[in-house]
Amino acid sequence: MPVDPPRPKPPPLTALRAFEAAARLGGFARAAEELAVSPGAVSQHIRTLEDWAGVTLFIRNAQGVRLTAAGARVLPLVSEAFDGLGQAAQTLRAAAGDVLSIAALPSFAQLWLSPRLPRLRAALPGVTISVTALERPPNLLREPFSLALFPGAQGQYLAQDALFPVCTPELARRLHRTEDLLSVPCLGDTIWTEDWPLWLQRAGGPAQVSGPGFSLYALALAEALNGAGVLMGRKLLVAPHLQSGALVRPFPLAVPLPDPLRALTPPEPLPGPVRRLLDLLREDL
Amino acid sequence: MPVDPPRPKPPPLTALRAFEAAARLGGFARAAEELAVSPGAVSQHIRTLEDWAGVTLFIRNAQGVRLTAAGARVLPLVSEAFDGLGQAAQTLRAAAGDVLSIAALPSFAQLWLSPRLPRLRAALPGVTISVTALERPPNLLREPFSLALFPGAQGQYLAQDALFPVCTPELARRLHRTEDLLSVPCLGDTIWTEDWPLWLQRAGGPAQVSGPGFSLYALALAEALNGAGVLMGRKLLVAPHLQSGALVRPFPLAVPLPDPLRALTPPEPLPGPVRRLLDLLREDL
C-alpha cells in the first residue's frame, strides 16, 4: 500500500521546450515559428511553466519579451539538456539507417541537389532520401537531419561558388558595357540583395541596378530563361543552363563568393549511408 | 514565403521519457509505476517512439522486456539528458524559494518529521513546507524534492537509530526474560521484517517470535499503545512515547542500526530555506 498520490508533478516537458525556444530566440513569435505552432500556444506554455515553477520567466512588454534573472540562470541548463535529448533522439533514428534527410536552402535544394538526387538514390539502394528546404541552417543537435547543405563558414567544404550575370543569348547581344545593365531588368533573389552590388562594385559598373526581386531563386532563374532580364547568377545554380547554352555570360567577370557550399553534419559517429552520401557529393565536384 | 511544411517531426518527448524509465527500471510495469500511469500507456509510448525512430527498442516476451542493442546504446544519452532537464527544472523551482517539499518514509514522515513540523514552519515564515511519504528515496536529479530524509549510507548524517522492544508498562510487568516474548504478540512493520530477528540474535533470545505485521509502522505503534503487544521500536520513532511514559522498554538491550537517518539533497547550490531547514534538523538532535 504505497503512499504516493501527493507526489509533486514532474516538469511539463513541452512547456520547457517552448521556454527554451523562446529564451534562445528572444521572442514568443519566433519560438512559435520554430516550433510550428501559433504564438498563443507558446504564450500558454510559458505561463504553464511559470505556474509550475512559481517564478516569472519573462518580462513582457509591447516590443517583445526579456528574460528575468531566474530565466537567464536556467536557460543554459535547459538548452544543454535539450541538445542532449536531441542527440540521443538522432542516435536512435540513425540506428535505423535507411532514412536520410537533407536540409538545404530552397534554391540549392531545387537547382543543385535535385539534379543530383537520381544518382545519389541509385548509389544508395534501399535508403530513402528526403529533402527539406530551409531558409536557415537547422540546429543539427536538435533537428533530425542527416545532413545540411548551406553556404557558410562551418562544415565540410563542398564547392566554391561565384557570382556573374547570366541571360539569354538574344539579350546578351544588347549588352556590351556594364552601363548597358541600366537599360534592362536585373533579376535577383530578395534574400541575396547583396549579390548585384557586390558584383557591380568589382566590375566597376553603376552603383546599383533595378529590377524585380524574387523570393525564390528558381523563379528568377525561370524569368531569365524567358529572356525577361539579366540574372545575377550563382555558378553552382546556373551551371546546367550555361552548359546547355540556354544562358550565356554577357560579361566575363566572375566574383568569388566568400562562403563556399559546405555540408554540416550531426555529431559523430556518422552512420554509413551519410558518410557514403558525403563522399559522393564531394567527388562529384 | 518560407518553405517548411515537410520538416521532420521532433522526437516525442513523453515517449522518450517513458522509454528512459522502462529501460532504466527494466520493465514497462515498473516504468508505469514511476510515471504514475497505466502499463498500457507505457506500452503505447514505447511503440510511438519505435515508430518515430524506425527501430525496435525492446525485445518483448512473456517474462518481461529486454533492451535491444540500439536501445542500450542510447539509454545513457537519454538518461543523462533527462537528468539535466530535471536539474534545470529544479533550479527553476528553487528560484521561487517559498515552496519546500520533503520526501520521507511514511513512518518517518508521520512519527519523526510531523512532530517537528510546527517548529520548522515557525522558523521559516512565508515558506510552504509540504511532506510526501515515499517507500523509496526519490531520484533528486529528477523529482522536485528539496530534501529527502531516509535511513541509508548516502546523504548528510542526521541521527543514529537503534532497535529495542517497547510496550505499555502493564504488559512490561509480564516480561522478564526474552523467552517471555514467545507468549505475547510481537508487533512490527512488514517492511522491516529483519528488525525482530536482528534484535533477538543480539539479545540471545529465541530465533524468532510471532505476531501481526503492519504495512504502516504508525499502525503497529498505535497497537502497542493499546497494549496489544510488544513492538520492535525504533529509537527515533518511539522516543516521544518513552518520554511521556506511555511506552517502556522491557529489556535494556538497544541494537544500533547500521543505517543512520540521513538527509539527501539535490545538487548544489541549495536555496537558502533548504539550508536553514537542514541546520534546524541537525541541531535539534
Added chain:
DNA sequence: TACTAGGGATAGAAAAACTAAACATGGTCT
C-alpha cells in the same frame, strides 16, 4: 490444471495542446 506476472490491443474517456479571432500596448511612419 489453475494461477501469476508480464505485455499487447482496443475503444472510449479525459486531458492537453492548438488555433483563430479579438484585444491590448507601445513604437514608427506619413
Added chain:
DNA sequence: AGACCATGTTTAGTTTTTCTATCCCTAGTA
C-alpha cells in the same frame, strides 16, 4: 496627430494526444 505594425494576451472552441479500463495472450510456477 493618426494610421499602421509588430509584439504578446486572452478566450472559447476544436482537434489531437494521452490515458484508462478491459480483455486477451504467453510462459513460467504451484
